[in-house]
Amino acid sequence: MNLYDELADWWPLVSPPGDYEEEASEYLRLLRAEATGPLKTMLELGSGGGNNASHLKRDFQLTLVDPAEGMLKHSRQLNPECEHLSGDMRTVRLGREFDAVFVHDAITYMVTEADLRAALETVAVHLRPGGVALVAPDETTESFEPGVTSEGGEEPEVPGQGARSLRYLMWAMPPKPGGTTFEVHFGMLLKERDGSVRSVHDVHHHGLFSRATWLRLFREAGLEARLEQRILDGKPYDTFVALKPAGSRT
Structure with missing residues (x-):
């Protein structure tokens, strides 16, 4: 994927941070509506160039994880106050828990059910009991339009x-x-x-996975998820909000 490595220097022209303000505000609303307990720390998996983080950092202490060094470079410049780490959302283990875990459209690169299960297990492992996760794929089987x-x-x-x-x-x-x-x-x-x-x-x-597959894999990862449907720029999107039950161990 040249866009994230050889062409990474062009990223701010592909996707300017200002375009994400409305979207980030909606994610914040969903997280606050579902959360139990404090919402101070957040882990973002597949954080890319840090565009969502540039808005969410006003409300969270952020740790940003992405496998592409070119994208992390942009994010470090845009969000110098945030912690940046290199890692794959399927395998990274930081040894700590967060009040919230956020995965934006990078989850779309999970091309097998095993990949998606591994990514959701990473979400669960890093979420404190009672914490909330938000996962926002670009499409599900039901919402996809070629x-x-x-x-x-x-x-x-x-x-x-x-x-x-x-x-x-x-x-x-x-x-x-x-x-x-x-x-x-x-x-x-x-x-x-x-x-x-x-x-x-x-x-x-x-x-590309069905809503039922998504919800099943959340359950298998130990998370209680629900589907939230929203419209952005006239296009329907399926977003998943999930809680890690209090007292659970993952």
Whole structure:
């Protein structure tokens, strides 16, 4: 996935932090509505460039975990007051618990049921009894729609001043019948400071699981989850909010 390594320097043009303020506010509302006990510390798994964290850090002491060093670099610059650690959400073990655990769209890269189960077990292991988790995949089987899912990118505020700019298109392909994965194709045009433009084609593989599978895997991880349906920019999203029962051990 070139977007998160070879092309990581372009990330702020792909996904500006300001675009996440409304979304982060909704996540905060859901967490507060479900929580029992204090909500002071949060672990974010698959934190990427730190865009959600740039808003959530006003309300939490954040520990951010991501496997891509290029993305952690951006997040450290954007969120210097947060703790940053390298790790895979399927296997990382920090040896401590948090009031909340948050996983945004990086969970979509769990392409097998075993991957997803492992990620949810990581959530449970790091959640204190009575703590709350929020997991926000881009799609479930029921909410998925193939096609062009978004177009975007950033251009310089003052054209011709030597700033880089980027435009992109995301195209989600239908999964194979009975399959649990689908491809997302990124077509990107990158304009360098010297005015030259090049194109990049990047392919991502996403997991696709039913709501029932998600809820079953939460239960198997020792978490009591419910489905929260929301609309963002006119598109329906399924979000899962889960509690770790008080007195439980994971």
